[in-house]
Amino acid sequence: MKATQYEGNKTFTVIEKEIEQPAKGEVRIKVAYVGVCGTDVHIYHGMMDKRVTMPETIGHEMSGIVDAVGEGVSDYAIGDKVVVRPLDDRLVKPSDKGFNHICEELKFIGIDSPGAMQEYWNVPAFTLHKLKETTDLKLAALIEPLSVATHDVRMSGLVAGETAVVLGGGPIGLLVAMVAKEVGANVIISEVNEARIEKATSLGFDAVNPINVDLVAYVKEKTEGRLADVVFEVAGVQPALDVMTEVAGIRGRILMVAIHGQKKEVDLFKFFWKELKLIGARVYEKEDYEKSIDLITANELPFEEMITDVQPLTNIQQVFESIDQNPDGMKVLMDCSL
Helix, strand or coil, X not given: CEEEEEEECCEEEEEXXXXXXXXXXXEEEEEEEEECCHHHHHXXXXXXXXXXXXXXXXXXXXXXXXXXXXXXCCCCCCCCEEEECCEECCCCXXXXXXXXXXXXXXXXXXXXXXXXXXXXXXXXXXXXXXXXXXXXXXXXXXXXXXXXXXXXXXXXXXXXXXXXXXXXXXXXXXXXXXXXXXXXXXXXXXXXXXXXXXXXXXXXXXXXXXXXXXXXXXXXXXXXXXXXXXXXXXXXXXXXXXXXXXXXXXXXXXXXXXXXXXXXXXXXXXXXXXXXXXXECCCCCHHHHHHHHHHHHHCCCCHHHHEEEEEEHHHHHHHHHHHHXXXXXXXXXXXXXX
16 A cells, blocks of 8 residues: 655655554544645644654544454444544543543644554544545545634634634634634634635635734724624734734633744733633544534535645645645645545
8 A cells, every 4th residue: 555654854755565454443444535734734844853753654634434443343334434533542641630632641643653644544443433424525634624623613602693803814714714604703814815815705704914904993893893702813923912912802712723832922911901811722522523524514614615736645745845835725635545
């Protein structure tokens, strides 16, 4: 079978390897599609070389079909359509308080252990979620990033009629906007990339460029002065941190989606003055995956528009080089059957 390996120094190779039998408690998946995540791009840039054991197969946004089951697996059968929730929580401790998705010794499959960018993939059965027979496997590769969005929106407490401002209109930001709109919120997206603004606008979102428009004044006008009930900080840059406390209204909630690897400056006075709340959100829980599966299967949101390219697995090097050269794209899928 074909498998890809990250070798370091912005290099991927495609190798031939033996198909392995699933071990006890494992399932072998014939992988259909794998999405390229922002984390995968960070790996490509060498930013996670201390964490990723090289050479390594990466990838965690996937869909596929069960090809074989190991001893002791009874919940899945050959032919089942599945996705993987790539969280290995087998080292959970009482001190983790039952929050297995953020337990202290959590291992992220596809980063800390081999991932999905290969034709066949053996994973622990407890990581699987079964799809409905009608679920499109191409769209199902979006379930993992969509689950980030469903988790974010759930953690924010957003309800119908509230105003949500999404800072950052990339793949996760746009998925957050879709889920927020599905909840019944009024959504405004702030994004500096004009191509992404055009994409968001074409999907029916109110999207503005904060370089050209005073975002706080714009939101104030749209809300009769109330400003945002919820702000999703997805951009991960200082200007977004600067404006998030300004654009949030009284007792607004700020949901921290972006990963900030270094300490940043935040206007804490605004938290006192307006009684704001800052909420952290990391990955997802089982219920977020189930919600995302329902949304993808129903396919009433413009998920197809998120997929900007599909490439054969053997083109992995060109795909990552292309993503570097084209920051306007949304989601590239690898077809693992090619």
